[in-house]
Amino acid sequence: MPEALPSLLLLIPAYNEEQRIGPVLRDYAAYFQKNFPGKFQLVVILNGCRDRTLDVVREAGREFSAISALDFAEPIGKGGALIEGLKLAPLADLIGYVDADGATGPASFHDLVKQLAATGADCVVGSRWIEGAVLHQAQTGRRRFASRCFHAIVQGLFWMSIRDTQCGAKVIKREAIEKIHGQLRIADMAFDINLLYSLLRAGFRVREVPTEWTDKTGSKVALGRTSFTMLLSVIRLRLVYSPLRPVLKFFAPLDSWIYRKMRAPVPRRGRE
Numbered sequence: 001m002p003e004a005l006p007s008l009l010l011l012i013p014a015y016n017e018e019q020r021i022g023p024v025l026r027d028y029a030a031y032f033q034k035n036f037p038g039k040f041q042l043v044v045i046l047n048g049c050r051d052r053t054l055d056v057v058r059e060a061g062r063e064f065s066a067i068s069a070l071d072f073a074e075p076i077g078k079g080g081a082l083i084e085g086l087k088l089a090p091l092a093d094l095i096g097y098v099d100a101d102g103a104t105g106p107a108s109f110h111d112l113v114k115q116l117a118a119t120g121a122d123c124v125v126g127s128r129w130i131e132g133a134v135l136h137q138a139q140t141g142r143r144r145f146a147s148r149c150f151h152a153i154v155q156g157l158f159w160m161s162i163r164d165t166q167c168g169a170k171v172i173k174r175e176a177i178e179k180i181h182g183q184l185r186i187a188d189m190a191f192d193i194n195l196l197y198s199l200l201r202a203g204f205r206v207r208e209v210p211t212e213w214t215d216k217t218g219s220k221v222a223l224g225r226t227s228f229t230m231l232l233s234v235i236r237l238r239l240v241y242s243p244l245r246p247v248l249k250f251f252a253p254l255d256s257w258i259y260r261k262m263r264a265p266v267p268r269r270g271r272e
């Protein structure tokens, strides 16, 4: 009997993306309909959008049946949206995610999927910071500087040796997601560190491969506030995996207060 073709679930977290997401959804759906032999599903995960993002996604869904939306009223953040989206892992063999602005094009994302099969890794991370990466439009100087400071801190705390943990394009095998999902708790932009560290701790192989990137205007990142909460989140995550873990409970009220003050999504309680 011939082996069944692998199926792919692509998640796109979206917050107030009415301006950027429409063409991206159509490009992805058309590309994968034409070029991907297995079943393809694209789920946009929205939360608390104050614009017409949901209508834009539904319009695209009427044109392409592969597209659907999950909408949450609460401000669960990009990480929270992905934690919810990853609960759909049983729907497919491979689960990936990209940003709503099309910074990673469909062919570049498809390349990550191919690399997963070619390298035998459990997770493939698109990277803008290793040799071979093609930056059609690089991030701004301030963002690149912040990115390298963050990388140095993350490397000092977790020793993962992944140069670009923050690129919005990743693809992971279903079994790996199912195994580590209970450890996902970071709801802000530092979510990726939580995901990657959990995968590595569980013994899964994470492979960083060069990708193509076209930075887009209209970023949702307020650099100062976002960097501060990301820093808080990675320190918090380090404590979760240390003998000092009980201290977190003691500081929980203060912790939640700071996240709220920063208008950032409060970390969840992990299930493990």
Ligand SMILES: Nc1nc2c(ncn2[C@@H]2O[C@H](COP(=O)(O)OP(=O)(O)O)[C@@H](O)[C@H]2O)c(=O)[nH]1
Binding pocket: 012, 013, 014, 015, 016, 017, 045, 046, 047, 075, 076, 077, 078, 081, 098, 099, 100, 101, 103, 168, 218, 219, 220, 221
């Ligand atoms: N669901 C959800 N998605 C978010 C939130 N904040 C950002 N995103 C999405 O995360 C992705 C990356 O955001 P973007 O502004 O492009 O970040 P940048 O490219 O790093 O500046 C986009 O798809 C955003 O719509 C949020 O609070 N909730």
Ligand SMILES: [Mg+2]
Binding pocket: 099, 101, 103, 216, 219
């Ligand atoms: Mg972007």
